[in-house]
Each structure stands twice: as C-alpha cells, then as structure tokens.
Amino acid sequence: MKKLITGNEAIAYGALAAGIKVACGYPGTPSTGAIASLLTMDLPNTHVEWSTNEKVAFDLASGVAWAGHRVLCTMKMSGVNVAYDSIISTAYSGCDGGFVIYVADDPGTNAGMCEQDSRGFALMSDMPMLEPASIEEAISLTTYAFELSEAIKGPVFVRLTTPLANGFASVEIPEPAPVSQADALLIHDINRFTKAGAVICMTQHRDLIKRLAHAGELIEQKGLNRLDLGKKKGGLGIVASGVTVQYIEEALAVADKYGIDREKISVLGLRASIPTPKQQLSQLIDFCDKILVLEELEPHIERDVYILARKRGYAGQIIGKIDGTFDRVGEYGTKHVLIGLNKALSLNIPESEYKSDTTAEELAAARPITVCSGCPHRGTYMAINRAIRKLKLKKQDVIVNGDIGCTILGMNPPFNTVWNEISMGASIGLAQGFAYAGVKTPVLATIGDSTFFHGGIPSLINAIQHEANIVLIIMDNEWTAMTGMQINPGTPCDRHEKPYKHVDIARIVPALGVEHFWQINPFDQDHATDVIAEAMQLPGVKVILSRQECAIQAFRKGSKEGKKKIVRVVEENCNLCKLCISVTGCSALVPGEKVMTIDPALCRQCGMCVSVCNRNAMVMEDVK
Amino acid sequence: MNLNIYLVGVGGQGILTIGEILSSAAMEKDLPVFFYPSKGMAQRGGFVKAQLQIGKKNVGPNIIEKGSDIVFAMETSEALKAVRFAKPGGTFLLLANFWAPTDVILGKASYPELDKVIGEIQKSGAKLVLISDKDLPEYEGKKVADNIFMLGAAMKHSVLNKLFDSADIDRIVQNRWKRASASNHFAFQAGMDYQPQLIAGE
Numbered sequence A: 001m002k003k004l005i006t007g008n009e010a011i012a013y014g015a016l017a018a019g020i021k022v023a024c025g026y027p028g029t030p031s032t033g034a035i036a037s038l039l040t041m042d043l044p045n046t047h048v049e050w051s052t053n054e055k056v057a058f059d060l061a062s063g064v065a066w067a068g069h070r071v072l073c074t075m076k077m078s079g080v081n082v083a084y085d086s087i088i089s090t091a092y093s094g095c096d097g098g099f100v101i102y103v104a105d106d107p108g109t110n111a112g113m114c115e116q117d118s119r120g121f122a123l124m125s126d127m128p129m130l131e132p133a134s135i136e137e138a139i140s141l142t143t144y145a146f147e148l149s150e151a152i153k154g155p156v157f158v159r160l161t162t163p164l165a166n167g168f169a170s171v172e173i174p175e176p177a178p179v180s181q182a183d184a185l186l187i188h189d190i191n192r193f194t195k196a197g198a199v200i201c202m203t204q205h206r207d208l209i210k211r212l213a214h215a216g217e218l219i220e221q222k223g224l225n226r227l228d229l230g231k232k233k234g235g236l237g238i239v240a241s242g243v244t245v246q247y248i249e250e251a252l253a254v255a256d257k258y259g260i261d262r263e264k265i266s267v268l269g270l271r272a273s274i275p276t277p278k279q280q281l282s283q284l285i286d287f288c289d290k291i292l293v294l295e296e297l298e299p300h301i302e303r304d305v306y307i308l309a310r311k312r313g314y315a316g317q318i319i320g321k322i323d324g325t326f327d328r329v330g331e332y333g334t335k336h337v338l339i340g341l342n343k344a345l346s347l348n349i350p351e352s353e354y355k356s357d358t359t360a361e362e363l364a365a366a367r368p369i370t371v372c373s374g375c376p377h378r379g380t381y382m383a384i385n386r387a388i389r390k391l392k393l394k395k396q397d398v399i400v401n402g403d404i405g406c407t408i409l410g411m412n413p414p415f416n417t418v419w420n421e422i423s424m425g426a427s428i429g430l431a432q433g434f435a436y437a438g439v440k441t442p443v444l445a446t447i448g449d450s451t452f453f454h455g456g457i458p459s460l461i462n463a464i465q466h467e468a469n470i471v472l473i474i475m476d477n478e479w480t481a482m483t484g485m486q487i488n489p490g491t492p493c494d495r496h497e498k499p500y501k502h503v504d505i506a507r508i509v510p511a512l513g514v515e516h517f518w519q520i521n522p523f524d525q526d527h528a529t530d531v532i533a534e535a536m537q538l539p540g541v542k543v544i545l546s547r548q549e550c551a552i553q554a555f556r557k558g559s560k561e562g563k564k565k566i567v568r569v570v571e572e573n574c575n576l577c578k579l580c581i582s583v584t585g586c587s588a589l590v591p592g593e594k595v596m597t598i599d600p601a602l603c604r605q606c607g608m609c610v611s612v613c614n615r616n617a618m619v620m621e622d623v624k
Numbered sequence B: 001m002n003l004n005i006y007l008v009g010v011g012g013q014g015i016l017t018i019g020e021i022l023s024s025a026a027m028e029k030d031l032p033v034f035f036y037p038s039k040g041m042a043q044r045g046g047f048v049k050a051q052l053q054i055g056k057k058n059v060g061p062n063i064i065e066k067g068s069d070i071v072f073a074m075e076t077s078e079a080l081k082a083v084r085f086a087k088p089g090g091t092f093l094l095l096a097n098f099w100a101p102t103d104v105i106l107g108k109a110s111y112p113e114l115d116k117v118i119g120e121i122q123k124s125g126a127k128l129v130l131i132s133d134k135d136l137p138e139y140e141g142k143k144v145a146d147n148i149f150m151l152g153a154a155m156k157h158s159v160l161n162k163l164f165d166s167a168d169i170d171r172i173v174q175n176r177w178k179r180a181s182a183s184n185h186f187a188f189q190a191g192m193d194y195q196p197q198l199i200a201g202e
C-alpha cells in the first residue's frame, strides 16, 4: 500500500517492520512524529510511550535490548545531550536485542535550540550512524539498523534532519513483522554490564572499537554507500551524506548549461556516515584530482578525507568547510553544490544562478511569535509584570529566568517578562545562581509542567536543600504543548484514553518540603498578582503552581461540549485606546473603525482583555 | 511534467491545506510527491511556508531559488519571503490578506504597502495574479474558505491545469470535509470563475 508519510512515520514503519517490542522517547521537534504516530496505532504486542525525559527513555530501552528484544528510542538532538551519559555506557557494554536510537537534527534551526551535529556523539562513542537520503530509505534503513545492531551486538543511531523528518513523500508501507515472544534474557555478567574496575572498562572499550570496525565491514558488504566513478579518471569526486545527496543531480543539471563534463564526475553518496567508508573514500581519492565534500554542520567526513589524502599522498584540492568554501552554520541546498562545482571546475556559473536576492524579504514586517489567543501563559506573564509594579520595582531589576517550551514566549512583546533560556529545567539552577551572586531584588524562575518533570525536579530539590531565595512559578498547562500536545505525567487521566497513573505536581512540591506553596489560576489576575507579590517578599524557596489547561487543548475539549461564555465589546464604552492589545497582545483583538472588535473564531473567553480594560468596554457573558 | 510549488502565509490560514490537497491529487495520479511543510511551533499566527515538488523521484526538499512554477501567498507581507523562489515566467498568486503583527497595530512597527509588495513580485519576472480579500464571495451568508477559492483561481491562471483536471481537484476538496462539501465546491468554482484584480506580467 502506498501512503503519503513523513520521515518520522517512516522511522516508525521501519521499526515495526523489524518487529519492535518497545518504542519510547521524549518529544522534540523535529523527531516527535515517530513516537506520536506509533501511539495512534493499534499495536497489541508493542509497548509505546512518551517517557519523562530522554535519559529515562534510553535507560528503559537499554533494559529491553539487554533482555534480548528489539527497541526503538527517539529524541531530538538536544535530547542526546541529556541521554548521553547512558548512551556511551550502554555502547561500551553492547547489547543483545536490536537497539536503534533515532535522532533528528535541525540544521538551519527551524525549531530553535543549538544547531548541534549529533554525528559528533556517534563518533565519541564509536557507534554506527545511518543517514537515510529519502523517506523511502528511512523505512528500509531503520529496519536494517536493527539487523546491524544485532550483528555487532551494540546500539546503532539513525539520523534524519528536519526536511526529511517532517517532509512527506508517497512511499510503499511495509508489512509489520511479528513481535518476538521469546523469553526475556537474564544475563548475569558484571564484566559486560557494570563499569566497576579499570579492567572491565578498558576491555569494554576495546570491544566497542572492534564493534564499530565490524559495522564498517557489514555496511560495506551490504553496499549501503554508493560509489559511482566517472568514465574518465582525473575529474571531480563528490562526497555527500544523507539528504544532501539529493541536491547533486539538480545542480549538475544546472551545470550542464555551463559545459560540465559529466564523464569526469564521480559521486560517493553515503548512507552510513559513521564509520566513514575508508575503502570507498580511498578509491575516490585515487581516482580523482579534486574532491568536493558536501555535509551540513560539522566537517566530520571532510576531516577523514584529509587524513586519507595525507596517507595516500593525494595532492589535489579538497573543497568543503576546512578550506573556507562553506559555512558550518545552516542547511544545504542546490546552491551549495553549485558553488562547489564552480570552484572546483571554474565553470563560470554566474552568481545569479544561486545567489539570493533578499531585498524583497527584508521589507517584510517582523512577526515575533507569541502565545495563542486564550493561552494561560499570558495570564502568568501579566500577573508577574503586575506584581513587579505592585512592589514598586523596576522591570529591569527583576530577573525572570526562563525555560524551554511555550513558557519561553514571555520573552517577546508585549510581555518582555522572561530574560533567558538554557536547557530543560535550567531556570531553577540559574535563579539559585543569580541569588548567590548577590542580586538584591527577588529572583524568579518560570518552568512548564513537562519541563519540570523532565529536568526541573532535581534542581528544585537542590534549591530546597540549600534554602535558596527564589520564586519558582510552574506554568502547568497539563500538556507538553510546544511540541504539539503530548501527554506528560501531569496530564489528567480524563484527558486521554491511556491507562496511565496521574502524577500531580500539586502533591510533589509540598512533599519535597516546600513551606511556601500556592496554587493560582492565571486567569484570576487579582489573586495571581497578589500571590506572586507576596512570594517575592518572603525568604527561602517559594513555589507557585499556575494551573490552567493549554488553550488549544481546552478549546478542542470545549468545542465538543459547546461554548458557555462569550466576550462582548460594549461599544459606547470603548474609545479604541488599544490598551487591551498593548497589554495582552491577543490576536483575537482586532481594532475596528471606531471601537475594538473580537474575532469570534479566535477568542477563547480567557477574560484577560476584560481584566485589562479600565473603561468597562469588555464584558464576559454567559451564552444563553 | 515536473511542478514546483511554494506556499507562504501565516499559521491558521490554511496554506498547508492547499499543499495537502495537491499532494493527494498527485498521489492519485501516481506521480512522485515531496511535500515539505515548515511551520514553527504549536502556536498559531507565525510565518508558515511549505514546498511541494511533484513529478520527480529523488528531490532535495528545498526548492532552488527562482525555481517555483507556482507561488501561493496568503498574506501580503509574508508574500515577500517567497519572491526569490518564484520562477521567471511562473505564476505568483497573492491573496492580499493583512495579518498585522501586534507592533504594527500599535503603530510601533511598519508594514509594507501593497503596491510595494506588488512591485517586488513583478520584479521576479513571474506573472502576478492578485486576489483581493474583499472579492471573496459568500455561500449561504458566510464567506467561503479563502484557500479553496485561491486554489480555484490557480487552476484557472497557472500551469496547474496542465497537470490536473479541475474536476479531480474539486472532488478531492469536496471529499476532504464532508460537511462543508457544498460550500467548498462553490468556493472552488468561484475561484475558477474569478476575474483577478490584476494579472500582470503575462
């Protein structure tokens, strides 16, 4: 059957075709779609879950693989940072069941966060990394990755980048393989499964290095990396990996117009970037006079080309990042191939074939992202801003440390509330640091519910133990929202059909021993402001749980139940001062000719504009 | 026949839906499709773009500059971001909606004049088909879906009709939302019959 699917779904189908027993991960753009699609399927023999964070997911997956079963573990590139302590350790130990880690990188940062190249992690832990060049290959290579993992007895990475992870193609969907019902292995072997002792560790390290070399041999036998030597010797050799391979043909078609000699072009298209195929690279180096390396982000393959070139006495040009032709920042396209061809072959392809004229783009209006209409976070930012004013403090004197998720959007106008962002859970430690550094004014931190579960809890425990003077506001919208509404431990049971136990933040925080703990409704502005202001004046750790469901999810639920309230503009009271817009920035507020109007399709009846208006021009009414 | 299509707008306008409908149409004809939507995060109201390539088996997801046969732009300012991807001789459909960012509403930031945007589009060498948001007809007292209307106009004024039958697109549109099938059929036909405000560069 042919279907239009994303690369993320392709990973899921490829894993099902390998008969996975378990799939787990933590959401993160652009990797989210893999587990998300598995969760919508009826898979009686496969356990699928969103775990609390990537390390938890990875540890769970190691257990499955050590017990001899097949497991898929997924994460975005930032997640590899979180899981890495375990990843390298499991790589040392190896595994019996097929273990595939799917990681999605984001060159060009479509989704924010560091533009890191996860291949670096695979290199550091001597793990093979496969890089499909198309959505079709994402299926077949994922299935193969399980075979490879079992053959070398170690975990294997599969890496996609954003365009393949989130892009759609029409491809043939494979049949799922039956899930093994074999008994779980219980191998009691401390030499393999512990790290206690130098001998144990160094033996494991040697085994690990051998496993990667073995993977290289198997990948070569399988013919994953394709070398097409030109008809004539002494031309240009192009090395590319993953999706970048797809831009070569298009660029060559352009170069045809400028007299390129196709017989002098050789191409090595990699589907396994780690280990780099030394054999094929050597062949290419020996055959060609010039080498062009096309790889996004870090020049990993290129470095190996330099090493091999040196070993083989190659004196020709190597075009890539190290000679300064390409940047280590951003994603590649046909343009990059053309620039490389031009440089290597002096083709005189005019710049106009590939150079951007961005004059039109520069005229476009800036459109900073902000929270949705009706978003509960809006109420929390407004209450923080009001509390600062209430205490007669200046905004530039009160630092609000931010965290990952929709909760960071308070950094933008009109709120300008949140100051910074590091990584999941970091806001709490940051706040503690600012307090120790001697900041005299109250130090605040904000964090979302999923982020609190992911990485915030250890930091809160630290702040409690050391009695740090901080105010923590947990912005609990009951979902992992920014990544597209995933369930987390705090999502109430009546909001999904899964048999999960609810873990309530309102019970965790007092149980940790926090004495100053409040719960607020961010839409109750007066109470929320009072509580935040009070907390800002007390010593020690203060925690405020600001709870209200994400507006998108609440609307989905509400639209089933029918609207109960409506917000109306009292026209005779409105003088179009636009105060409501300048404080809330809500997109449902649209200035009319003489008075403000409300877009009924966008208004979620949160009442924030009502609370802001000082002319009683906005009223919330019951629907009769 | 290969077709490269570039779509831009603001989240919530239904710009991705146009790409999805055309992807389904291509799949029905067993043509290779690569559809790459890039929307930001969960929030509505941010810049959204999508790239659709039909007819080529192995393609890079990003369309080369000056490489789009058809551009659909559903927001006036955001249209500027597609200009460099329009192919000289291709078709650039602009639905002149204005979704002003908050700072523009408050008079703190500027928003490009429509004439300026039109001028930039014309410089690309593509044929401009300008659709005024005021021209959208009503069906049973409600404005029709602007994206479906625009798709109808594209069927009439671009090379889309060389690849697809309007009857097929109309059927896919109707089947997609059963409850709105009559109004969407109407929107699509009205788009086909629409006399654009401006067709420039032919």
Ligand SMILES: Cc1ncc(C[n+]2csc(CCOP(=O)(O)OP(=O)(O)O)c2C)c(N)n1
Binding pocket: A026, A027, A028, A029, A076, A078, A079, A082, A113, A404, A405, A406, A407, A424, A447, A448, A449, A450, A451, A452, A477, A479, A480, A481, A482, A483
């Ligand atoms: C280590 C790591 N994993 C995953 C992500 C992706 N990510 C970005 S925002 C977000 C959701 C945060 O959810 P929550 O804290 O509940 O805030 P919300 O978006 O719901 O307001 C996730 C998982 C990330 N940035 N870093």
Ligand code: SF4
Binding pocket: A370, A371, A372, A374, A375, A376, A377, A406, A477, A481, A482, A550, A551, A552, A553, B042, B043, B044
């Ligand atoms: S997705 Fe939910 S939490 Fe995120 S901005 Fe929108 S309403 Fe707020």
Ligand code: SF4
Binding pocket: A373, A374, A567, A584, A586, A587, A588, A589, A598, A602, A603, A604, A605, A606, A607, A608, A609, A610
């Ligand atoms: S218009 Fe007012 S009540 Fe409606 S969503 Fe916006 S701020 Fe809330």
